[in-house]
């Protein structure tokens with residue numbers, strides 16, 4: 291065949307692919323933790339002296355708190371506004387279809403505030419997002435630091451909720467946004483219910499509802515994103531593991547959730563969470579030990595230092611195939627907080643693109659499994675791990691590997707690949723080299739092989 295014809299054919303195929311692969315974008319915003327008392331110039335804590343009552347953080351950095359925030363404090367309004375402006379400025383470049391807003395919008399420090407005050411604060415954030423995204427839908431998910439009145443929040447967000455979603459939201463804080471003309475549906479969970487006892491009535495109702503929703507989607511040949519504040523599994527950071535906050539779900543619900551994901555892994559094309567304030571991901575394996583599903587955990591907008599370390603403010607833009615929901619890539623944006631405060635100007639920039647950062651072109655369970663394996667046994671100079679680790683704190687730990695030794699790196703690997711609590715514990719106890727060579731053979735994961743593995747390790 292003539293070379294030109296081949297070339298022409300190639301162009302036609304590429305065009306058809308573009309049309310078929312209707313590309314869209316969505317933002318993932320999480321853990322804003324807006325502190326309305328934050329004071330630019332605060333010297334001791336994060337607030338004006340008259341507000342301080344032993345309640346606020348002792349600060350990591352010396353000198354006055356800056357305009358765009360402080361690594362020990364929750365988000366200032368100027369920081370949040372700069373984030374909104376940055377997102378708005380991208381409107382001309384990309385067609386943003388919707389926004390995932392996964393909770394913890396209010397400051398930890400305002401826990402003791404009345405619900406009316408909390409609702410006012412949330413209203414201001416809602417207004418800002420509405421102004422920023424006047425023609426898009428925002429899908430909010432509840433975090434544990436959000437107000438308690440679901441009825442009031444339902445009213446506040448009614449412009450985004452169709453009536454049938456509003457009903458389950460007010461009932462239990464969960465909903466499905468049925469996009470009538472699309473194959474991809476968005477299922478928003480109230481992960482606060484995952485922390486409750488097994489006999490909790492609301493939690494039970496969410497499970498029944500979720501199962502029914504997933505069955506219906508499967509029957510209709512549709513796909514789903516599962517969206518929530520807290521992810522299943524454990525915190526990947528070593529210091530968190532040593533503490534008591536490493537697990538968000540009860541063991542019972544964690545298992546139940548993982549089993550549901552395995553059951554519907556064919557139609558779940560993405561899981562999106564926040565809560566940990568860190569940039570990381572999870573791989574969920576099926577009963578035969580094969581990678582079956584994945585979850586992405588996006589970093590927080592708030593920089594605040596918790597026991598597990600602070601981060602630079604982050605925002606994430608996903609690129610996806612609108613027909614199937616397949617995630618193609620994401621761009622992680624960030625604000626270098628120190629520089630922003632010094633310059634008195636918030637210059638948000640691209641931290642990295644997933645595809646270029648990890649050399650992965652499609653975000654699939656297998657691709658992420660392979661990435662996780664590259665992160666395992668990360669002793670010495672592992673460039674992939676260093677890139678991952680720098681991103682984990684949104685470049686707060688910019689001196690790369692130095693602050694994460696082999697034990698710390700191994701904790702990340704276990705957090706990413708072992709979501710079941712018992713498997714996670716075994717992974718932590720098992721030496722990195724054994725785990726790595728073990729997963730290279732990719733034998734199915736079961737209690738038996740784990741036990742024998744443990745035995746080998748002990749004998750050595």
Ligand SMILES: *[C@@H]1O[C@H](CO)[C@@H](O)[C@H](O)[C@H]1NC(C)=O
Nearest residue numbers: 326367407410411412413414
């Ligand atoms: C909310 O916005 C109003 C109007 O701009 C302002 O007066 C109020 O102080 C804000 N409240 C909070 C908690 O940010």
Ligand SMILES: *[C@@H]1O[C@H](CO)[C@@H](O)[C@H](O)[C@H]1NC(C)=O
Nearest residue numbers: 609619620621640642643646
């Ligand atoms: C990252 O991806 C975005 C959107 O796909 C693109 O506009 C940008 O040029 C990419 N940046 C880099 C550094 O690759």
Ligand SMILES: *[C@@H]1O[C@H](CO)[C@@H](O)[C@H](O)[C@H]1NC(C)=O
Nearest residue numbers: 667669670722723726727730
């Ligand atoms: C893991 O690291 C150790 C020490 O650097 C090395 O001896 C071993 O071969 C590594 N194992 C794998 C599977 O890469």
